[in-house]
Amino acid sequence: MFKSFKLYFKQNIDLETLTKGLIDFSYKRREQVSGEGDFSLRGGIVDIFPLSFELPIRIELDNEKIISIKTFNPESGQPLWQHSIVIILPYKSSSTRTSVFSEEFPLKNFVDLDVGDFVVHNQHGIGKFLGMQKVQVGGASKDHLVIEYDRNEKLFVPVDSMHLVQKYIAFHTRRPKLYRLGNKEWQRVKERTRKGIAKLAWELLGLQAMRLAGEGFKFSADTDWQADFEKTFPYQETPDQIKATSEVKRDMESAKPMDRLLCGDVGYGKTEVAMRAAFKAVMDNKQVAYLVPTTILAEQHYKNFIMRLKNFPLKVEMLSRFRTTAEQNEIIKGLRFGSVDIVIGTHRLLSADVSFKNLGLVVVDEEQRFGVKAKEQLKKIKTSIDVLVLTATPIPRTLYMSLMGVKDFSAINTPPQNRLPIKTVVVEYDVDLIVQAIKRELDRHGQVFFLHNRILDLDKVRDKVAKSLGNNARIAIAHGRMPAKQLERVMSDFVNGNIDVLVSTMIIESGIDIPNANTIIVNNAHSFGLADLHQLRGRVGRFNRSAYAYFMVGHNRYAVLDAVARKRLHAIEEYSDLGSGFNIAMEDLEIRGAGNLLGQEQHGFIVAVGFDLYCRLLKEAIVNFKKAGVFNEAHN
Secondary structure (H helix, E strand, O other): OEOOEEEEOOOEOOHHHHHHHHHHOOOEEOOOOOOOOEEEEEOOEEEEOOOOOOOOEEEEEEOOEEEEEEEEOOOOOOEEEEOOEEEEOOOOOOOOEEOOOOOOOOOOOOOOEEOOOEEEEOOOEEEEEEEEEEEEEOOEEEEEEEEEOHHHOEEEEEHHHHHHEEEOOOOOOOOOOOOOOOOOHHHHHHHHHHHHHHHHHHHHHHHHHHHHHOOOOOOOOOOHHHHHHHOOOOOOOOHHHHHHHHHHHHHHOOOOOOEEEEEEOOOOOHHHHHHHHHHHHHHOOOEEEEEOOOHHHHHHHHHHHHHHOOOOOOOEEEEOOOOOHHHHHHHHHHHHHOOOOEEEEOHHHHOOOOOOOOEEEEEEEOHHHOOHHHHHHHHHHOOOOEEEEEEOOOOHHHHHHHHOOOOEEEEEOOOOOOOOOEEEEEEEOOHHHHHHHHHHHHHOOOEEEEEOOOHHHHHHHHHHHHHHOOOOOOEEEEOOOOOHHHHHHHHHHHHOOOOOEEEEOHHHOOOOOOOOEEEEEEOOHHHOOHHHHHHHHOOOOOOOOOEEEEEEEOOOOHHHOOHHHHHHHHHHHHOOOOOOHHHHHHHHHHHHOOHHHHOHHHHHHHHHHOHHHHHHHHHHHHHHHHHOOHHHHHHO
């Protein structure tokens, strides 16, 4: 992490030093390069396929001097364009890893297992995962997990019993106690934990019963117009989108108020599910409030709704600071008298002067981005109005309540067709690397986000980037304190391709969908939360071309970063595969700790048996109470 080396025209470098550097960076020597992480040597020619490059480069040396650096086509060998300098980043392999394998509740395959991780075997307790090993069983060689216990005792678990093993997550940094094989202590600890969890199970059941006891509106079955509206979706629905839509509609058609969490990674199509729910609500003469965290996202959703509803006699409005005071007053009047069917807006929607004639559905995009006051308002709404919460990285409590079954939960795990993983790099701040990343994106006629989250010196950063690029790019800035009309104009220009590089604050964090912008550079990445970093990465990679995310740490800053910041940066780089939002949420939960989430007593139980087994035991207690009729008693 954070290291790189540079190769530049007319540089003196011997082949042995270059080869050693590549091997140290985990590059593999091949006969010829075919993918990232490969390099080859032929006389005075070195071919390298660097991390975050779409095509390999060819270095030509004369004795020890580099006389040319060119990108080339690996199939034909044809040179494409020349470079004066390239930055080589470490290539990281994930070959040691075994992956809101465990097919049981609650974590499924959301958590990856690395060699050296602590694990929990349901019957034997906490041990250390040493990797996979083939073992002769009945004359055949079969794969087994190898788990080390106290006093170097080893347990070999066949792959068909992998469901008994979970990663040990306890949300604290202390090394857990390893158990002895064949010792009854683990069974005693598990039984003590099982009894202690019963109290929480009772409380959760009561909470669920109160929610289900509320009376909501029972929406009608889909109309013919519903089918017509859904046909206007310009893409092919994924199986998970179809399933989530069905679950949401089933909730809406129930007499109980919906309180559903829809979890799906950035760009996986949660908005489409919400739009279909909104249309369904309006078909029953109900109004819809669509709550989003930023003015820019409100504007984008508003335009999408307008485009999709152009053939239907419905009125959509947007309530945010992009509207003048007079316009806002007119919209609020329309909501009160029922002439506005769907309103998209920021926390302004929760203001005291906003009321609805017949509100039927509230959609909340990224609940964790709202403050305490807004969340309190939402709690009041949930007692009688259907609520759908969308998130890519659920906040710990929401994730936990969903895993427990207290909140209804839908997941979109299927990536859209042709979606590619975002190539993620954590590295020290480097002007040459920034220039290389931006130029490469502009060479393929793409656009770039450069995020710097300090309004005070945003102009200086913009000027610095412009100077580094030699004034060959169209650059603009965007931040939340700009006059509304100016911000609206800048974003419109960026969406329409009239700006190459947008230097901005966190205002672009949530939901901005610009398919042509496929490189993002985040300055001072160590100062952001893990969920924020994941959201920022999700601004790119929303099209069928390779996307790049560079998370930059101040020069020579890594040595002085605290342990939590290091963990966050490691996690964002580690979990860069498609659908990694669940991993990010779990890692975030582990980094932040669970003491405030559940109270110290329950935290002690999590430490004793690990989060996964804790959740299983809690679910077991809930099921047992329901079987015993306690749930019906609580309901009544």
